[in-house]
Amino acid sequence: MPQHRQLHLNLNIYGTGAHAAAWLWPGNDPQAVITTDYFVKLAQLAERGTFDAVFFADRPAFPENGAFRPFPSIEPTVLLAAIAAHTRHIGLLATASSSYNEPYNIARRYASLDLISGGRAGVNIVTSADSEAARNFGLGAPPAHADRYRRADEFAEVLKALWDSWSPGGIVADRSTGRYYDTDRIRPIDHHGEFFSVRGPLNVPPGPQGRPMIVQAGGSPAGRDLAAKHADAVFALATSIEEAREYALDLRERAVKHGRAAEDILIFPGLATIIGDTEAAARRRQEELADLVPIAQGVNYLSDLLQVDVGRFDLDKPLPETVSAPENGMTTFALNVIRKARENGLTIRQLIRAQNGGGSNHKTIVGTPEQIAAHITEWFGTGAVDGFNLMPDVLPSGLETFVEQVVPLLRRTGIFREHYEGGTLRENLGLSKPNSPQSDLKAS
Secondary structure, three states: OOOOOOEEEEEOOOOOOOOOHHHHHOOOOOOOOHOOHHHHHHHHHHHHHHOOOEEEEOOOOOOOOOOOOOOOOOOOHHHHHHHHHHOOOEEEEEEOOOOOOOOOHHHHHHHHHHHHHHOOOOEEEOOOOOOOHHHHHHOOOOOOOHHHHHHHHHHHHHHHHHHHOOOOOOEEEEOOOOOEEEEHHHHOOEOOOOOOOOOOOOOOOOOOOOOOOEEOOOOOHHHHHHHHHHOEEEEEEEOOOHHHHHHHHHHHHHHHHOOOOOHHHHEEEEEEEOOOOOHHHHHHHHHHHHOOOOHHHHHHHHHHHHHHOOOOHHHOOOOOOOOOOOOOOOHHHHHHHHHHHHHHHHHHHHHHHHOOOOOOOEEEEOOOOOHHHHHHHHHHOOOOOOEEEEEEEOHHHHHHHHHHHHHHHHHHHHOOOOOOOOOOOOOOOOOOOOOOOOOOOOOO
């Protein structure tokens, strides 16, 4: 593995792209998002660009205001299994809600994905403040914020215990005795907690990584503490270097308090890109995309995020001062949107355009390949981030431009790999195996 610090890139695949109008972009196939071929080709393109991983968000519900944009509908581990069969190196990450899943099912699903991919799987544990999803699981409303994070903490503990329930040598496969397993090395976990009762052991042996990666994406104090305790990597929201530094310092201090090393967690802010041959061309692309977005799409997006009917306000005036971030929702994103609106004096209509039509809360860079590469290099050089969750405006064209024109510039700086050097996702990210029982298997 490389000894110097290395930039890492993940591809965040959300439908046809990060911009809300991506499916309306000329030449894009709006039906592609319900085919596996589309996602496999995106992953292969990202692998050609030596990205560390592809990532799928997930929402276990049809959005109530979802008429204007394709959303993730295929269960993500099914897609990742298809991608695993058609790639060799790229990591495979997806979201699982700790609010609406049982840890045994998720442990088994991701351990299986890790095995069949040769050690490339990871799970992004999130809590869900989603009313539509809650009603799909027999609840009238999502659990309270504090309850969701206590459950998520226990969920992560059980996941790790299940993945660690096999010691080395669990598979004997001794022809002379006819014995396949050494059951003394495969132990029940006998967990009994506030939310879960799980005997174990897991019925899937560990893969080459020891256990799949754990990712977390919470920005609230409870989310940061969950990440500091359990995560190998975090997907963060940072719109400035100062914000990225504050987040990194806080997260790493929390990790140390939990008995971990500060460098045990990798930090990946989201980064949306709109690229043109010239800055003027990139700005034109941005405006053309914004013009395609039905205003109702942006209004629905803000209404869902802020949990208030934005459509009853004058869209050509700022958000009313009475609007605040909901206590039990996507609080970090909501706070970011409100701050952006008020610091920049934006009307609601301008705010929608500034949020990629309601497509992305993350920082957006509009410019040439050289400007994109310079931005990434500057942020990485601060030490506050280890890489980025890349969100091209339109897929596949925005990714093609990034791989063909930005990646070579990053490689020239010496901070980004020319080829994969590890056999597993952890190895490619420079992460050690966890201090837990390790696999009987080797990476292929």
